[in-house]
Amino acid sequence: MTDLLKQNLTRHAALTPEEIEQFHLLFEPRFVKKKSFFLRAGAVCDSEAFVVQGLFKVYHVDAHGFEQVLYFAMEDWWLTDIDSFVNQRPSELFIEALEDSEILTISKPSKDLAYQRIPALNKLYRVMTEKTHVALQRRMLANLSKTADQRYVDFIEKYPRLAQRLSNVQVAAYLGISHEFLSKIRKKISRH
Amino acid sequence: MTDLLKQNLTRHAALTPEEIEQFHLLFEPRFVKKKSFFLRAGAVCDSEAFVVQGLFKVYHVDAHGFEQVLYFAMEDWWLTDIDSFVNQRPSELFIEALEDSEILTISKPSKDLAYQRIPALNKLYRVMTEKTHVALQRRMLANLSKTADQRYVDFIEKYPRLAQRLSNVQVAAYLGISHEFLSKIRKKISRH
């Protein structure tokens, strides 16, 4: 079960086997039932998590009660509100399990300790943050330039397995459109 | 002239004076005239830069020839296409001077060398990337939830000095709306 985590850590930067072993011992397993929360707006994000099994939605709720999805996290993804976790300030995000899930969590004190003891972790998280930032930049540009139709097609092409596990309501909240309009897009596309 | 850079470096992580001195020596000054480019799509981003004086636009040009602005960089900001710089692959972005500008550049080999010699830089750039990522997340959520009116008001409140130096065409390309529509928004707002 922690093999997936170890593989993930190895992918981004060259840590020694000892460093990986030492780091992964700081994680604790936890089960999160469908519809319950890893983080709620207003609370401080006091731990980060790696998804071993299951699916989560990371989202914001605006003044009108509408949800905007920042990202979905399934197996091999990370859960965190960087701002809240790093600065230990109240979060503005919700992180909710969409399926019964299994995660590995690391507390803020443990991670701070790890940064001190394993300096190479700074490089690891620098590289990981760079990658997620590049992905978000691409999404930002796509949102500024493409129609909802194109963004929907791009989404199901880029994340086919994820798309299968999501309702259209969830996908619409990610694309930034109403679920009714997504339904109309799907109809149009299905007619070729 | 390099004082601004040193201050900027100090702001994000605790480097020793020696480390800052050693790092800043790797930067070279360069002048970029208005309307000329620091980076063009298709080229590899072989250096990063810190803006000492002037103003730049970092943007993408889509298939229809429309520009989408990723961000503007004035004094005390950084210029880079992270993806192209880190992975040394052709960029999809343009970085163009909107005013006669003065920058400090560091080449890819110099920065790689610096990471080796000054491990604390990994923490510095981890923290800087985290901050820009958080800012982009907020912008993404704002774009998904707010109308163009609200986004325009937010923009001039958040970056009042920057907004003064930009034409409405540039601001519209940042907000993701046509400049004609921005003009109508401005008229509506000016009537209180």
Place this chain on the structure above:
DNA sequence: TTCACTTATTGAACTAGTTCAACCTGCGCC
């Protein structure tokens, strides 16, 4: 089996934002 609830679809009326074309500055340049 029934009840409550979530999910998806559809249509009609509406609104936010685009597109195109016209026009009006101000301003640098030869």
Place this chain on the structure above:
DNA sequence: GGCGCAGGTTGAACTAGTTCAATAAGTGAA
């Protein structure tokens, strides 16, 4: 001094996307 031209405004016609309300199908719990 006139010329070209980038920047901003405006209006009219259009399109992308929303909102609201109705309907139907599936699902899980008691």
